[in-house]
Amino acid sequence: MTETLASRLPTRFQPADFEGGIYARWLAAGLFTPPAEPSGRPTFTVMIPPPNVTGVLHMGHALNNTMQDIVVRHRRMTGFEVLWVPGTDHAGIATQAVVEKRLLEEQGKTREEIGREAFLAEVWKWKEKHGDTILEQLKRLGSSCDWTRTRFTFDADMSAGVREAFVRLWEKGHVYRGARLVNWDCALQTAVSDDEIEYVPMKGKLYYLRYPVQGQSGRFVTVATTRPETMLGDSGVAVHPEDERYADLVGKTLVLPLVGREIPVVADTSVDPQFGTGAVKVTPGHDPADYERGARHGLAIINVLERDGRIAEEGGAYAGLTREAARKRLLAEFEDLGLLEKVEDIQHNVAVSDRSKTAIEPLVSEQWFVRMKPLAGPAIRAVADGSLTLKPQRWTKVYLDWLENVHDWCISRQLWWGHRIPVWYDDDGVPAASRTDLEIGSPHPATGKPVVRQDPDVLDTWASSWLWPFSTLGWPDKTTDLGRFYPTQFLSTARDIIYLWVARMVMASYEFLDHLPVERRCPFATCFIHATVLDGQGRRMSKSLGNGIDPVEMIDRYGADAVRYSLMILTREGQDVKLAENRFELGQRFCNKIWNAARFVLGHLDGDVEIDLLEADALEDRWIRSRRAAAIAEVGAALEEYQFHDAAQALYRFVWNDFCDWYVEAAKRRLRIGADAGPGTPEAADAARVRRTLGSTLADLLRLLHPFTPFLTEALWEALPAPFRGGVEFCMASSWPDSGNARDEEAEDVFARVQDAVRAFRNVRALLEVPPSEHPEGTLSVEVPALQASLAAAGPALAFLAGLGKLEVGVDLARPAHNGTDAFAGGAVFVPFGADTDPEKLRISLERKLEKTSRGISGIDKKLANENFLAKADPETVKSERERREALALEAAILASNLEGLDQNG
């Protein structure tokens, strides 16, 4: 190796020295952007799941975007015209909350104080300043997105799409407005959809309240409740129709304590007589189940909560109190009246808002809804007709279950940051949807009366993200991008948004892309549900636990390539991955290994480039070419199927176990001989051919690795002599290597025996404690005649790899005296030792091996003695079992005879 290269490339891969510069060069060369004019090659499109603008990169993002980048880089190399569109989501609630908080901190003002217009200006200002944070972090990861097409779900043209979609649904009658019981977030003061709440188990109390029976003094019906304050809104009590305890009371009237309202007792089968007292207070205004019960029995809906969670006017004396205060006072008063029967501690599930993490209060309010049933059909069929595949496949059922039971979608949010609902009213309150803004005072499209106001609410964020696969391409305009890049091929996302996002995108695509034939509407062919990243103890990474691992910090410490590769090899398809910081060492070591292997090869390529030579053709050369072909095929097939872990593992084995451990080591021998023999000799020519083989293998290996470790491979590609790069400047722009079906089974079989023999020699050396600096003579007795010629030919390489000074290869050689010995599946090896060496360790080793081998033989004998096996098993299996028995028997015989020899020596 020449001094020049050694000094140019440090012995350790230092990613920080390369990443920034390489990324800039890729960008400058426009490699992330597909050609302006279609080349005629097939397209491959991926839309990034847009992270929230408020977001920072977490491990889930890192995992997800690494996979997308791998797919996209691999497809570019295999000849596709690739487009990967990046972008962010305006994330209504989250973003508004962030800016409101800052406003309060920095200016001491609330959004109401500065007004809608000014507040929105503040949010935009915030977005311009901070909105690119996460995109910049994606660049650190190496993501090869087309940044010239970066989108934001609240950009003007995206808004046009949102409005078009709303109006179309309106025109088809799929949008309606109504007073419904919705999930109300009292902290954020907005409705949220069913999909945005979760049930959290909490300790609570069950209060037993007595409601006096009208006209029967002293008689009560006791109801149990966890939310006593809602009794202010009770309009009935329900019991099971077959519950004998209450049979005579059905139809009678109760007097609601403190309020004095007369409420009926109704019979309803939804009541579980076993639970509580078997009597349920019915509060249609504040409980979903009661809402249904109330509807069945014509009970009044009484809203006793304000939007901020305080008791409303209907709550009479309690109006204005917080829920907690009202509860406390009510209970005290019940107790005074002797109407609080008892209080029990219970464990129950409380609905909590995903956004504010505060308890949801169901309440009735006017909201906009989308009818989902009509949209679900095509999304269900997409799976059935094969247009859409979910991976891992088990998520298909989850997707279908939701669609088959889908309920209407509450799309209005009482926020300011978001797509304003495109509905205007006249002074009678008649609504009309419009694609264009309607001036106040202009004629109402439906009534002709003057328009007086626009609906104040905005749309749920998902009402823009469900259009993402095509709104990013310019829809509703029929842009050339839309024609060229839609539909996409691959969507990779987290399991928790299968409903919120994935299913809705499929619905939206079928609903809105009616200019396309139905078979071109499915927005993505494969939906990949990636793993959840857990901490080292198997817990979800979360802000509150503080157990998250920051990917950017990991990139700083280990390098982007190490982070990417580690994530891929650690994550089995869709299986959750436990991650501790030190797990990235795996990738770091691998990258360093590649780096140094390349340094070795490049060192030998420095100065003379012999690309026009044939590759070398000794056994090990044929073997590594065959292994290389296998790796190319295996990695390619795995990536076609989105099996990232399998591809990563195949790469590891090829690079480390095949190329570094065996080929590079074997190559050193002939390189040395060539150098010693001097120019013009046949030995020098052979060495040149070895260099050629090393160079071409490195070139292929860099290309195979590139999707996983783009920075490292690009850095090394630059150092590779141009002829080996095929004149291509960037590794990223090179084409995927061709396996050429170059498997050489004979070379692989024979080399496997060489490896066995080398390992046997090394084992003996270790047992005899022969230091690496010593090169004893060895003897190899080949007991399989068919192998004799090929092993004899491989003798010099074998001796070199085993560190032997001299090697005699023969058939059935007599056991030399005073020899350390071991056996392999083709023969025996011998290394002499001095008379003072204790052969005990050798004996133990041989005995253990013999025992293990014997166990193998008896296992096979059992099978072969079984007539059923011979009759029923596949003939191929029987044959291979017989062959295996033969090989094992040979090995056992050699071991036994070696042991005998050892005894004679000892």
Added chain:
RNA sequence: GGGCGAUUGGCUCAGUUGGUUAGAGCAUCUCGCUUACACCGAGAGGGUCGGGGGUUCGAGUCCCUCAUCGCCCACCA
């Protein structure tokens, strides 16, 4: 209540359609700074595949059941 995952050496995980003596990395032990790499090399020890039952000539691999852990859906006031 329903559904889905997981359970393989000390740790983290692989194990295709049931058929080699169950693999890898980390950790451990021994030897070695052999001019690509000590983020390295060589060698070794260590598991009978959560428990039970079944199908089969043969099961880590299929079926049933139980247990433990995790996730999702529904949700009893």
